[in-house]
Amino acid sequence: xxxxxxxxxxxxxxxxxxxxxxxxxxxxxxxxxxxxxxxxxxxxxxxxxxxxxxxxxxxxxxxxxxxxxxxxxxxxxxxxxxxxxxxxxxxxxxxxxxxxxxxxxxxxxxxxxxxxxxxxxxxxxxxxxxxxxxxxxxxxxxxxxxxxxxxxxxxxxxxxxxxxxxxxxxxxxxxxxxxxxxxxxxxxxxxxxxxxxxxxxxxxxxxxxxxxxxxxxxxxxxxxxxxxxxxxxxxxxxxxxxxxxxxxxxxxxxxxxxxxxxxxxxxxxxxxxxxxxxxxxxxxxxxxxxxxxxxxxxxxxxxxxxxxxxxxxxxxxxxxxxxx
Amino acid sequence: xxxxxxxxxxxxxxxxxxxxxxxxxxxxxxxxxxxxxxxxxxxxxxxxxxxxxxxxxxxxxxxxxxxxxxxxxxxxxxxxxxxxxxxxxxxxxxxxxxxxxxxxxxxxxxxxxxxxxxxxxxxxxxxxxxxxxxxxxxxxxxxxxxxxxxxxxxxxxxxxxxxxxxxxxxxxxxxxxxxxxxxxxxxxxxxxxxxxxxxxxxxxxxxxxxxxxxxxxxxxxxxxxxxxxxxxxxxxxxxxxxxxxxxxxxxxxxxxxxxxxxxxxxxxxxxxxxxxxxxxxxxxxxxxxxxxxxxxxxxxxxxxxxxxxxxxxxxxxxxxxxxxxxxxxxx
Numbered sequence: 001x002x003x004x005x006x007x008x009x010x011x012x013x014x015x016x017x018x019x020x021x022x023x024x025x026x027x028x029x030x031x032x033x034x035x036x037x038x039x040x041x042x043x044x045x046x047x048x049x050x051x052x053x054x055x056x057x058x059x060x061x062x063x064x065x066x067x068x069x070x071x072x073x074x075x076x077x078x079x080x081x082x083x084x085x086x087x088x089x090x091x092x093x094x095x096x097x098x099x100x101x102x103x104x105x106x107x108x109x110x111x112x113x114x115x116x117x118x119x120x121x122x123x124x125x126x127x128x129x130x131x132x133x134x135x136x137x138x139x140x141x142x143x144x145x146x147x148x149x150x151x152x153x154x155x156x157x158x159x160x161x162x163x164x165x166x167x168x169x170x171x172x173x174x175x176x177x178x179x180x181x182x183x184x185x186x187x188x189x190x191x192x193x194x195x196x197x198x199x200x201x202x203x204x205x206x207x208x209x210x211x212x213x214x215x216x217x218x219x220x221x222x223x224x225x226x227x228x229x230x231x232x233x234x235x236x237x238x239x240x241x242x243x244x245x246x247x248x249x250x251x252x253x254x255x256x257x258x259x260x261x262x263x264x265x266x267x268x269x270x271x272x273x274x275x276x277x278x279x280x281x282x283x284x285x286x287x288x289x290x291x292x293x294x295x296x297x298x299x300x301x302x303x304x305x306x307x308x309x310x311x312x313x314x315x316x317x318x319x320x321x322x323x324x
Numbered sequence: 325x326x327x328x329x330x331x332x333x334x335x336x337x338x339x340x341x342x343x344x345x346x347x348x349x350x351x352x353x354x355x356x357x358x359x360x361x362x363x364x365x366x367x368x369x370x371x372x373x374x375x376x377x378x379x380x381x382x383x384x385x386x387x388x389x390x391x392x393x394x395x396x397x398x399x400x401x402x403x404x405x406x407x408x409x410x411x412x413x414x415x416x417x418x419x420x421x422x423x424x425x426x427x428x429x430x431x432x433x434x435x436x437x438x439x440x441x442x443x444x445x446x447x448x449x450x451x452x453x454x455x456x457x458x459x460x461x462x463x464x465x466x467x468x469x470x471x472x473x474x475x476x477x478x479x480x481x482x483x484x485x486x487x488x489x490x491x492x493x494x495x496x497x498x499x500x501x502x503x504x505x506x507x508x509x510x511x512x513x514x515x516x517x518x519x520x521x522x523x524x525x526x527x528x529x530x531x532x533x534x535x536x537x538x539x540x541x542x543x544x545x546x547x548x549x550x551x552x553x554x555x556x557x558x559x560x561x562x563x564x565x566x567x568x569x570x571x572x573x574x575x576x577x578x579x580x581x582x583x584x585x586x587x588x589x590x591x592x593x594x595x596x597x598x599x600x601x602x603x604x605x606x607x608x609x610x611x612x613x614x615x616x617x618x619x620x621x622x623x624x625x626x627x628x629x630x631x632x633x634x635x636x637x638x639x640x641x642x643x644x645x646x647x648x649x650x651x652x653x654x655x
């Protein structure tokens with residue numbers, strides 16, 4: 001199988017869907033001329049037949065997100081790039097008060113095939129306003145599906161599913177993953193939303209993670225190879241809906257769970273998963289459900305500070321060793 | 325503005341009268357029944373502003389879009405919404421437009437182009453811009469009208485929306501219902517310009533200020549703006565000066581204004597003014613107008629009966645309609 005980057009995988013997914021369905025338009029800041037600040041639109045620029053449907057916008061987040069709603073009601077399938085997840089905050093009302101509520105508030109009169117996608121996560125000292133992982137917020141407020149892929153293969157299959165989904169989807173691409181490479185088949189495939197993937201099987205404990213933390217978990221497993229702790233790594237891939245069935249089955253098998261996310265630990269999405277495991281599997285757990293998340297401060301600039309705030313493989317190893 | 329009312333068909337002139345009366349009667353009955361505690365939530369009355377929705381929508385087709393506000397009943401009625409389904413929604417019944425999930429501030433009828441009333445000031449503007457984008461890509465000659473109040477013109481969404489519509493030359497007509505109050509805040513204290521129509525100039529398209537209590541003037545201005553948008557001329561801003569004769573919401577103690585001011589504006593209210601015009605030009609007789617009012621009253625009372633007799637939704641219906649596949653996703 002050919003090997004491509006995460007950014008190329010996203011681009012290919014969008015391209016294939018745009019070639020297939022002419023109702024799809026995509027817009028945002030720095031995409032049509034530059035190809036996206038992380039290269040996720042480069043492959044689109046080579047295709048004249050869709051060029052008109054790929055366009056740059058003024059820096060106007062509320063109207064960029066809010067217009068997706070109007071465009072979707074009026075018959076298009078808008079894919080909107082949010083530039084940096086941090087700037088979802090500048091237009092958040094259009095998402096949380098409008099997009100995420102319209103179908104419900106109108107008693108189901110409309111379906112809203114909207115994809116909001118773009119970079120998030122901590123990378124390269126981008127500091128507090130360009131480094132946030134804010135997926136939890138969209139898991140907390142009902143009305144949008146939340147996708148958080150970790151590999152090029154998953155990214156392509158999930159972006160295609162997101163574009164075909166009749167409901168609003170927010171799709172977070174971790175900045176530090178754009179350049180990672182992985183096998184992606186030439187032939188068409190779609191990964192359904194809401195299905196977790198077991199990235200590695202194990203017997204003693206289940207790690208539940210998303211995005212970059214899946215890679216940190218897998219690194220931790222490598223480091224632990226000689227310590228006789230057998231770890232199962234479940235990549236949720238989608239936070240809304242999240243795959244309760246796969247998670248509970250795995251934790252039942254291993255008897256323990258460690259949730260690892262980059263978003264802040266306090267009230268992060270891991271708390272929801274942990275609470276659910278406790279509710280459903282109380283009495284069947286051999287150890288308490290544990291969580292690792294970012295320290296509860298804005299992301300600092302200086303590299304040693306940034307490294308300290310965000311979880312990594314060593315933190316996971318340390319936690320696992322303390323449990324066994 | 326020169327009003328060429330002779331060019332408007334009698335049918336349309338009568339439709340405008342009937343529509344204004346319908347809005348007034350609907351709002352009056354809703355107010356009474358809200359004060360009787362039959363209606364839950366908040367209700368924001370459109371009384372006094374009927375000429376704007378009516379004069380604008382008189383120029384729209386069924387397949388044109390509008391976005392509305394928390395004070396949205398008038399826009400919906402003008403666009404042709406079903407009074408029974410509106411009233412049932414306001415009563416929180418399952419037969420309402422939104423099955424009781426929206427209420428007064430969120431009524432929508434997508435099938436007639438009403439993309440929703442909106443509980444957020446200026447919330448409809450980005451949606452209107454998006455519908456304009458869709459029209460542009462689909463290549464149809466539809467138009468979008470976005471109604472909002474003077475308070476909305478101070479929000480970022482207004483400025484972002486006007487700029488965006490101008491940059492892409494979208495067929496969006498922005499209609500400011502300048503009713504002097506944003507909740508309890510007087511426009512004269514919160515807006516540093518006399519006419520917000522001048523704000524359109526900074527986005528490079530026309531803005532006009534008109535008398536929003538004169539339905540014919542609204543009709544003429546909207547006609548120009550809507551035809552222009554329909555034929556590729558791009559966005560337009562209409563500032564219709566009116567007055568919110570009722571409080572911000574029904575039950576508002578109105579501590580921020582004096583009764584004398586409200587009384588003064590009652591003398592300028594749009595329906596009485598239009599009646600004088602219709603009589604003077606022998607378009608309708610007093611008897612015919614009474615007959616229209618009687619018919620409308622019957623229709624509105626029919627809507628109230630329908631709402632009263634409808635069932636409330638079952639509690640568990642609260643879990644439906646979030647997503648198309650409707651699995652609830654509570655995990």
